[in-house]
Amino acid sequence: MENKLRQLKIGAGLIVAISLAIVLLAPSPVTPAIACEVGSSSTPLTTEDFSSVPQSLVDQADQLSVELFGDYPKKRHDFTSQLLATYLAARDKDVVIFFNAGGWGWDSVLDSPGWTTIIDGIEAELAGLGYTTLMVDHKRTNPTLNGCISELMVAAGLYPQKARDLAARVEFLTGNLPQLSVILAGESNGSGMNEGVMALMADNQQVYSIQLGPPFWEESTVSERSLVLRSNGEIPDSFSQGKVFTIIRANLEAVFGISQKNPGHILFYIGAPGHFYSWQHAEVRSQVTDFLRKHWS
Secondary structure, eight states: OHHHHHHHHHHHHHHHHHHHHHHHHSOOTTOOOEEEETTSTTOBOOOSOOTTSOHHHHHHHHHHHHHHHTTOHHHHHHHHHHHHHHHHHHTTOSEEEEEEOSTTSOOOGGGOHHHHHHHHHHHHHHHHTTOOEEEEEEEOSOSSHHHHHHHHHHHTTOOTHHHHHHHHHHHHHHHHOTTOEEEEEEETHHHHHHHHHHHHTTTOTTEEEEEESOOTTOOOOOOTTEEEESBOSSSBOTTTTTOHHHHHHHHHHHHTTOOOSSOOEETTTEEOTTOOOOTTSHHHHHHHHHHHHHHHO
């Protein structure tokens, strides 16, 4: 009897400890992303001067911030400030490209050697077709432990707030700038995020997505406004196609000093052959170019 009581106490203690850990570590469901114009040294797109924006837009931005971040005044202010600053930067452009990084979601496109070449290629192609662009890093995660936990929750489908955050920004821009098109560009986990945003914006004909190497557990919706690639045309993407044994073998070989012929990584350090996309890949260049010409020629 005494042993059973001791076991019950230990079990109850573990439940309390686990519950406390969950409460302490669970990310806030209302953490806004940070939008930065690419090339701005990751300086957030914000403004404190709303005088050049019609009051109706200020009111609309305020309402969106209340819907997303209701009881958090600072977060509401930050979101409104970013929303209006992005509007000001985009109002004389034809296309805004939001980039969602892979990994934990806090990197810039400039931190991805492959995607840097792809963005340069996209901008050059659109410029050749007569369109001006604004390139924005959408940093959906803070570089903290809670930020990492929030990304794991997104992968498990338990954190829809991040998709709603980006969808609200895109809806605000396209609703108030009818000439504007938006491209949601993403790699790896960022592609999965963009898929969620596209699902929320299925009826918005101004929004497109380019998803390269989405996680294998993400089911990509077939749509004429979305381009999804799970191979760079030279080698299948082991992460995007769920080739687990290929990934395990590559990392075991790396441990024993065997160099990898086909680069690719997930979460910075885990080798994933083929999980790398560049404008130098003929298939990537061809598919992206065809997609752009189809919709902007």
